[in-house]
Amino acid sequence: MSIAEEYRPLILVAEDDESNFKLIKAIIGRKCDIIWAKNGEEMVNNYRENKDHVAAMLMDIKMPIMNGLDATKIIREEGCTLPIIMQTAYAFSSDRENAMKCGASEVLVKPITLATLRGGLSRFLPQLVW
Secondary structure, eight states: OOGGGOOOOEEEEEOSOHHHHHHHHHHHTTTSEEEEESSHHHHHHHHHHHTTTEEEEEEESSOSSSOHHHHHHHHHHTTOOSOEEEEESOOOHHHHHHHHHHTOSEEEESSOOHHHHHHHHHHHOTTOOO
16 A cells, blocks of 8 residues: 555544544544544444445444444444444443443443554554554
């Protein structure tokens, strides 16, 4: 790949808090294309509209209208095998277990840092160079 053809994965981000979304965008926006959903229902719709182009998803667990666990279940039931990295403000092991049961590929605890977010994405998208 030449510099002109730099790998720019499309990442779907579900995050109801605008300041958290801005942080995520600041961390990955230079190297990734991002579509923002403010709740799980929007995330499911964004996935359906973009499923042929999406590389990975970042999914907040606690959101209005539809939470990230339910959205992940629906996306997985539709045959999606893409990485879904869930984010939670709660570090309880039960939250992690529930997320993994719903189909999460990884669970990150907030506050999300540059190193954890980039590291999580790099694990699933090794061709992504920061």
